[in-house]
Amino acid sequence: MNPDEVLKQTYEQVPYVSHPHELSNPARFSVVGRLFSLHCPRVKSARVLELGCAGGGNLNPLAYSYPHASFVGVDFAQSHIKTATADAETLGLKNIEYKLADFRSLGNELGKFDYVIAHGLFSWISTEAQTALLKFVSDSLKPEGVAYLSYNIYPGWANHEQIRNLMRFHVTEAVDAATLINSAREIVEFVSNAVPQSHSAHASTLADMQAMIAKTKGRQLLHDHLEVHNNPVYFFEFANKAAAQGLKYVGDALFGTMNSVELSAEVREKLQEYSGGHIIRTEQYLDFIRNRSFRQTLLCLKDHKLNRSVHPSTVYQCDIATQLRADGGKLDMTEGVPVDFSLPGARAKVTVSSALAKQILKNLEAAWPTATSFSALASSVKQSLGDSEDIEEQISAIVLELYSKAVLMLFSAGPKLEITYGSAPRPFAPGKLYAAKQQSTVNAYHQAVALNDFNRAVLALLDGQRTIEQIATELTGKATPDKGSLKDAVAAAVEKLYSYALIEG
């Protein structure tokens, strides 16, 4: 069997568990295009293609959230397309179509798209297929279209590659997937423990890799690390390959990585000198500094002229949301008094001192789980603090700064959930579906959300008909997370699910 056939067979035998990839949402990444002056198409009515869509865990929730847009998913594994199609049917989606195909066998029969997504495909195919992928993306984009491609990169992936080579060297015979996964984990642990501590740099790299492999789920280990093709590139190589197919680098879906505020002014000045201000060279140097191993790159057709001096007024057209909350719930609004804000699970922290920034965060908290349009945010802030001549500019500059720090989300069309829920709460349907199938589920923000057993059981019973009392009755006998009554536990779970953006109203 040729390697491509082996690749396909592995996915047929052990299907990929597909998840939502937050930044692959066109409503998120189109904002980056707009910040660099691209006229990105309206997401609400866009045509969206996902290549290598696996079981539809990324595309189905998007199709649900944007019912007037239309979606096409392509994958060459029958098992994936079957799952994706069945889930789309369960969700009652009329705006999505799945196609079983090797993308290399497709001509122009799918037509052109406003947005193309290929998450985790580029570095898991042969180098020839990489070129074909970029050509297909280029041929599939409408003139104003934007593509999102994510892939592993050097230099960071070099450590992973060392471990991949070790695992593949160790398991030479054809064995079943479970044996392969166990042997792979075993040899990484063995080698990691065998390195004398005196070899400290090597020992510490291996210890990190071993911890990562131990945490990686079996299926993911099989596909993401052990698959027949694993071809990371340096970013500049990716950009060159893309340019050869008529594509141009727009920016990074994780917008904040494009600025280098974590570096000193001297380092940034030197970087500017080394790169000559060239965007690809700058990004490549940053990858070396950060030892980056993964990228989520946005591309457009080569003829577009990009303006890289970001203007905060772009934010005027955006919907805005954040889960930043004042630490300990204490919010001193006094001008100049610093307050620490954190994302849930302490994923990130920022300190905010200006009264205006604190008011913005307070109002966004009050609006959560719905996203707020810039104009609604500005008028609510003006109501609290009064109007001033340049207040819009000031608000957009603060919003943009928080966005650059990846603690606030910008959407060209954000989720509009109801600001409160009724006596019989209505779940975000994809969230309910995937919670019943997989360990983590998806919320209205296209984020992966992990649930405990109790919250999952409550979500499974939410249908817009059952009340909290009825759900409590159905769960009679189920252990509650705390000591209180079952009804209180269900009410608390509903509140939690609502705060996770898993309840529509």
Ligand SMILES: C[S@@+](CC[C@H](N)C(=O)[O-])C[C@H]1O[C@@H](n2cnc3c(N)ncnc32)[C@H](O)[C@@H]1O
């Ligand atoms: C590493 S998985 C990533 C899946 C998914 N995009 C994600 O990130 O969750 C790669 C996916 O691409 C599909 N694939 C690989 N080569 C392909 C090809 N030549 N044509 C179509 N699909 C392909 C595989 O079946 C698999 O679903």
